[in-house]
Amino acid sequence: MRLDNKVALMTGIGQGMGRATAKLFAQEGAKVILTARTEERLQETATQIENLGGVANVMPADVSIRSEAKSLMDQVVEKFGRLDIIYSAAGGNFDPTRKLQDVDPDFFSETMSNTVNSLYNLVHEARPIMKNQGGGSIVAVAASFSVTQEGNSAYGAAKSAIVGLTKNLARELHPDNIRINSIGAGLFRGSLGEGKVETPESTLLRVGYPQDIAYSSLFLASDESSWITGQNIAVDGGVDVGARNIWEYER
Numbered sequence: 078m079r080l081d082n083k084v085a086l087m088t089g090i091g092q093g094m095g096r097a098t099a100k101l102f103a104q105e106g107a108k109v110i111l112t113a114r115t116e117e118r119l120q121e122t123a124t125q126i127e128n129l130g131g132v133a134n135v136m137p138a139d140v141s142i143r144s145e146a147k148s149l150m151d152q153v154v155e156k157f158g159r160l161d162i163i164y165s166a167a168g169g170n171f172d173p174t175r176k177l178q179d180v181d182p183d184f185f186s187e188t189m190s191n192t193v194n195s196l197y198n199l200v201h202e203a204r205p206i207m208k209n210q211g212g213g214s215i216v217a218v219a220a221s222f223s224v225t226q227e228g229n230s231a232y233g234a235a236k237s238a239i240v241g242l243t244k245n246l247a248r249e250l251h252p253d254n255i256r257i258n259s260i261g262a263g264l265f266r267g268s269l270g271e272g273k274v275e276t277p278e279s280t281l282l283r284v285g286y287p288q289d290i291a292y293s294s295l296f297l298a299s300d301e302s303s304w305i306t307g308q309n310i311a312v313d314g315g316v317d318v319g320a321r322n323i324w325e326y327e328r
Contacts, residue, residue: 078106079299084157086110086149086203088140088195089166089218093269094262096122097287098164098294101274103131105295107162110134110153125271140167141190146198150206160206162298163199166218168192168235175229185231192235193242200246204255212254216297217243218290221261221313223323240309247307256306258297262290263313266327281314284326289314 085107089095103109103126111119116137123133134156138149153160170188196217207213220228220236228236243259250257265285267277277286293312296302316323 078104079295079301080162081106083107083161083298084110084153084159085162085164085298086112086153086160086199087164087166088112088199089164089168090119090122092118092121094218094265094287094290095164095166096125097269097274097291098166099133100126100129100131101288101291101295102162102164102298103133104129104274105299108132108134108157110136110157112136112138112140112149113167114139129273140198141194143198143201146195146202150202154206159210160203161210161213163203163213163215164218164294164298165196165199165215167195168218168239170232170235171220171224171228172232173227173229175231177230180229180231185234188231188235189238193238196239196242200250200257204250204253207255208253213256214298214302215246215250215255215257216294217257217259218294219243219259219261219309221263221311221317223313223316224262224264227264227323243309244307251306256297256302258302258305258307259309260290260293260297261309261311261313261317263311263316264323264327265289281320282326283314285312285314 126133138145140146219239225233267286269287
């Protein structure tokens with residue numbers, strides 16, 4: 078197994094790519110800790126993982142608040158004694174219909190805080206833990222260039238900030254053997270089943286699936302990418318390079 082006995086803290090676990098990634102990490106042997114503000118969806122994911130024989134723990138927290146991120150890290154260390162992986166996908170507010178005049182200060186601040194502060198707080202609190210144990214891997218979910226352009230200004234600013242923060246932190250965390258990379262998630266409309274996470278159909282000519290993000294995250298979290306840091310990998314079926322239009326298979 079590619080993540081055998083590793084401890085993975087995972088934020089932004091909804092019903093799509095976050096759930097797919099959590100299930101896949103557990104399939105690959107990780108002990109996963111699921112965190113978000115509300116517990117209900119986390120429990121659904123945890124139940125699916127456990128039904129497939131995996132190990133899942135639910136620890137609700139709002140990691141956009143530094144004190145809650147610290148408390149969460151304390152719980153993780155108390156229970157597991159280490160932390161090997163962070164998967165940070167907190168954020169949201171992708172809304173292509175919201176124009177500049179509709180992005181009020183509260184919406185902008187909320188989007189930036191949920192997305193950027195969450196990653197920053199997690200890294201800040203996790204660094205000494207990972208440093209003391211000899212290293213770790215952090216995977217942050219950003220958005221492809223096309224998706225940031227398709228979304229509203231607050232969403233585009235927040236997801237772009239994830240890429241910049243990742244590259245800056247990669248240099249700072251390098252001496253501690255802590256890797257950090259981001260995924261430029263494209264637009265995906267495929268659904269995720271309740272069973273094992275399987276690889277999607279092997280073709281570019283299709284809709285995107287949550288599994289596409291999950292398998293990319295697995296690679297970046299695993300030792301297979303042990304010499305990769307500070308990179309942003311677009312997982313978008315070729316939209317950013319002009320191979321196809323963003324909505325071609327999603328309509």
